[in-house]
Amino acid sequence: MVQLISETIENFLVPKHALLSRSDIGELLKKTGFGIEQLPQILSSDPAIKNLKAEKDDIIKIVRISPTAGKAVYYRRVV
Amino acid sequence: MLVKRISSIQFHVMNPAMFRKMSALEIKTPDTYDKDGYPMEGGLMDPHLGIINPGLRCKTCGQKMKQCPGHFGSLELIRPVLHSEFSKRVEQLMHATCKECSRAALPDDKLEYYRKMLTLQNGEMIGKKITAKARKIKKCPHCKAEKGIVMLDKPTNFFYNKERIYPTQIREWMEKIPDNDLELFGYKQDTIRPEWFVLTVMPIPPVTIRPSITLESGIKSEDDLTHKLVDIIRINLRLKDNIDAGAPQLIIEDLWDLLQYHVTTYFDNNTAGVPPAKHRSGRALRTLVQRLKGKKGRFRHNLTGKRVNFAARSTITPDPYLLLSEVGIPQEIANELTVPEMVTEWNKKEIQNLVKNTNNFVYLIRPNETRKKIDEANKQEAIDEIDVGFKVERKLMDGDVVLFNRQPSLHRLSMLAHKARIMPGRTFRMNPVVCKPYNADFDGDEMNLHIPQTEEGKTEALELMFARNQVISPRYGAPIIVLAEDGITGLFALTTNLMEFTRENAMAYFYEIGLKEIPKPDRGKKYSGKLIFSQLLPKDLNLEYKTFTCNILRKTGICNECTKDKCKYDAYLKIVDGKLVAGVIDKESLGEGTGKLVDALARHYPSEVIENFYAGASKIVSDLLTKKGMTVGLDEYEVSEHIEKEKEKIFKETIAKADVFVQKYKKGNLECIPGKNLDESFEIYMMQAASEGKSTLEKEIMKEKLGPVLEGSLKLNSIAMILSGGRGGSINLMNISGFWGQVAVRSGRPKRGFTSRLIPLNYRGDVGLFAGGFVKSNFIKGMDAVEYFYHSMGGRQGEVDTGVSTKVSGYLYRRLANSLKDLLVNNDNTVRTASKNIVQYNYGEDGVFPQKTVKGKTLDIDMEFVRMNTEKKK
Incomplete structure (x- = not known):
């Protein structure tokens, strides 16, 4: 089962998930003016971020392949 | 305004103690009014319950009618009755609990197991499971009492071991069920108790929700709810009297049931199993x-x-003489609709003049919101009073901004802003070019008109939805407000090389389009259609592309090499400095999604340009087609011997091919298509065999029909329509002059019908070409009986499909629109919900508005090259 999950997130169709550092989070929120509670959520148990050891109120940066923009950046708050 | 966020809402059953606490008055008497027409004290119309006549004051809160919200009263029921809406829940609890000890009738260890499950599953689900198990239990595991059988005679009569059990007993039973056990059925502690499902006290709603009406004759008429409440109170009183008088049990039970009936119908007069209560x-x-x-x-x-x-x-x-962003409004409607206009120091004089000279002004509104009606008698008075800060309300006038809408409003363009034009008549008038976005036609369609009342509203409408700014679709970045059908055919006819106009006729057109500088005739003393059309174009327009006609010629194989603007068929379009030098105007220039000319005009020029282009084109086309006439004649569809021979040849080949398949199929040595069985493969082979050859004949017919047109004798008939892309195509020609071919039902040969044959005119078991829905005839010759039935099978499917697909896609769209309706693109380009939660970080991930794109692409590389080249030349 554990192996299956690690294979899943290596699949090319799963977008890249990365954990933002504390300073990056502060910078992002300051730059954009987003309230942290306004961000979309992601479960800390989500298979895509299980290995990142994310905690509550961490922010995950997701880079997706987009049909309109090439690459699109998306942020999710860990709950 | 103070904005607060609701953190949670909870619905539950109200506590009878609460009914008593919030009651402003206990109702004692069933009478509403006394002899003199005053409300009875302690009656249903008591002024303690709220006020329904203006002027009086509420006896509970002391406020007047507008301020007093009304107050609940209460009625103590002599005998409790069931609330019919809850009888299902009562039934469930009776099934699941023991009558003697009121515990959930399962062993303790099982209950403990379900209690643990509560954290995983909601109580209602667990309650169902427990009930199902407990129903089978014969003996209560807690008090060892025999467990009886509960039956519900809907909606409110309960039987325990086939004996009637009355609400008093049910209430006692429910009271004893411990909170701990109730949790297992999804009842939260302290919020709901099941004994509240049996009513002992009824709330009496305030009179404000059941006002009595005084008829013209002076007779008071009571609300239905009041009638029902009178019934309840009257029976309640009679029950009390009978009990006090020591009446026999039978009579008391009858009255009790009657009370139950009235209470049940008071809540829901359509309860199943209960005759609805009737008015007199x-x-x-x-x-x-x-x-x-x-x-x-x-x-x-x-x-x-x-x-x-x-x-x-x-x-x-x-009305082709209206601009596309205008709408004609009947005088009758304009007289009813009003617009407020602010009086400022800049328009005060103007307004005073207008008030003096017209009858368009209805009201004067002072800064303190008081109104004064303006009429002939006090006109001068009003004019003198008008000052800065006042508002005047006037009837709709020419040039006012209005919103025009046609249902179903499926996309943004279903509602556009137009400018009003008041005209005689009783219908809304519009330029046919805006039919496309509204999806309107004139076979009786009705449309709605709304008048924005504030300056913000008007400005917003003009900025966001003004019709002429919407020529390019905000969905896919290509023209959507386009000429259709006659418009395309008409401009095609105008711009063919054959079209010439005398000076007189040309001048009429120049006048219609408001031309100031008259060009010199280009064909001796006559004007060519191309020259007239060129007058509609801006002087700096340069375009070059292959036309729709070219596309048809290539497809039919008439023309194979391109000589660009020297095309002998005039199928290569070239516009140099606003002059049409070569080519015809057709679907490729004007059509929806494809129109290159329209696209250029709408994209690179101010929106007046495209509006004036359409205005001129509408006028010229409607005049041209009225004078020249568009017609269809049978001779258009007559075909030569050559075609008939070709047809026979195709039939022979098709029949031969089909026969081979039939023989192979019957012998069973037909080669199967991967993934299909023998029968399925055979059907596919037969479909293929029947459709081969059809396209060759289609091409031949097109070639024959286009021949004379290309040699220079264009008639305004269906061939011109096909060539310009206005309406119809080679398929329609094929169906009329060629043959129909294989009928398809659900993308296969029709197969349902009689036992092993489609219709009784075939032999049983015949699977051949002509027994399987092949139609040899065409519309000109007409079909025989068998073919006619086949054709109807295909036609039926088409009819059903349109019906079903509009219904299905309509509902699908509605659900989508409802879920997306409060998403908003904010100023920082994020897409957010109503509560400002982020959905997209950059609108559409690229932050691009499709209306400003070229068919979805942010940059049209090809057009950029063309532009660069022309600039270089200069």
Whole structure:
């Protein structure tokens, strides 16, 4: 089962998930003016971020392949 | 305004103690008014319950009618009755608990197991499981008492071991069920107790929700709810009297049941198994549930579907002499609709003059919101009073901004802003070019009109939805407000090389399009159609592309090499400095999604340019087609011997091919298509065999029909329509002059019908070409009986499909629109919900508005090259 999950997130169709550092989070929120509670959520148990050891109120940066923009950046708050 | 966020809402059953606490008055008497017409004290119309006549003051809160919200009263029921809406829950609890000890009738270890499950699953689900198990248990595991059988005679009569059990007993039973056990059925502690399902006290709603109406004759008429409450109180009183007098049990039980009936119908007069309570006139009463439920209920009728003011609806008719961003409004409607106009120091004089000289002004509104009606008698008075800061309300006038809408409103362009043009007649008039975005035609369509009342509203409408700014679709970045059908055919006819106009005729057109500089004739003393058309184009327009005609010629194989603007068929379009030097105007220039000329005009010029282009084109085309005439004749569809021979040849080949398949199929040595069985493969082979050869004949017919046109004798008939892309195609020609071919039902040969044959005119078991729905005839010759039936099978499917697909896609679209309706693109380009939660970080991930794109692409590389080249040359 554990192996299956690690294979899943290596699949090319799963977008890249990365954990933002504390300073990056502060910078992002300051730059954009987003309230942290306004961000979309992601479960800390989500298979895509299980290995990142994310905690509550961490922010995950997701880079997706987009049909309109090439690459699109998306942020999710860990709950 | 103070904005607060609701953190949670909880619905539950109200505590009878609460009913008593919030009661302003205990109702004692069933009478409403006394002899003199005053409300009875302690009656249903007591002024303690709220006020319904203006001027009086409420006896509970001391406020007047507008301020007093009304107050609940209460009625103590002599004998409790069941609330019918909860009898299912009562039944469930009776099944699951023991009558003697009121515990859930399962062993303790099982209950403990379900209690643990509560954290994983909701209580209602667990309650169902427990009930199912407990029903089978014969003996209570807690008190060892025999467990009886509960039966519910809907809606409110309960039987225990086939013996009637009355609400008093049920209430006692429910009271004893411990909170701990109730949790297992999804009842939260302290919020709901099951004994509250049995009513001992009834809330009496305030008079404000059941006002009495005084008819013209002076007779008072009571609300249905009041009638029902009178019944309840009267029976309640009679029950009390009988009990006090020591009446026999039988009579008391009868009255008790009657009370139950009245209470049940008071809540829902459509309860299953109960005859609806009737008014004296025989009409069923509208009680609480009926007030809320259904299309005419409070929600759908009064809350979701509110009616608006400042709106009008009428039939639409076409008028090519209107601009595309105008709408013709009947005088009658304009007289009813009003617009407020602010008086400022800049327009004060103008308004005073208008008030003096017209009868368009109805009201004067002073800064303190008081109104004064302006009429002939006090006109001068009003003019003198008008000052800065006042408002005047006037009738709709030419040039006012209006919103025009046609249902179903499926996309943004279903509602556009137009400028009003007041005209005689009783219909809304519009330029036929805006039919496309509204999806309107003139076979009786009706449309709605709304008048924005504020400056913000008007400005917003003009900025966001003004018709002429919407020529390019905000969905896919290509023209959507386009000429259709006659418009395309007409401009095609105008721009062919054959078209010439005398000076007189040309001048008429120049006048219509408001030309100031008259060009010199280019064909001796005559004007060519191309020259007239060129007058509609801006002087700096340069375009070059292959036309739709070229596309057809290539497809039919008439033309194979391109000589660009020297094309001998005039199928290569070239516009140099606003002059049409070569090519015809057709679908490729004007059509929806493809129109390159329209696209250029709408994209690179101010929106007046495209508006004036359409205005001129509409006028010229309607005049041209009226004078020259567009017609269809049978001779257009007659075909030569050559075609007939070709047809016979194709039939022979098709029949031969089909025969081979039939033989192979019958012998069973037909080669199967991967993934299909023998029968399926055979059907596919037969479909293929029947459709081969059809396209060759289609091409041949097109070639023959286009021949004379290309040699220079264009008639304004269906061939011109096909060539210009206005309407119809080679398929229609094929169906009329060629043959229909294989009928398809659900993308295969029709197969349902009689036992092993489609219709009784075939032999049983015949699977051949002509028994399987092949139609040899065409529309000119007509079909025989068998073919006619085949054709109807295909036609039926088409009819069913349109019906089903509009229904299905309509509902699908509605659900999508409802879920997306409060998403908003904010100024930082994020897409957010109503509560400002982020959905997209950059609108569409690229932050691009499709209306400003070229068919979805942010940059049209090809056009950029063309532009660069022309600039280089200069």
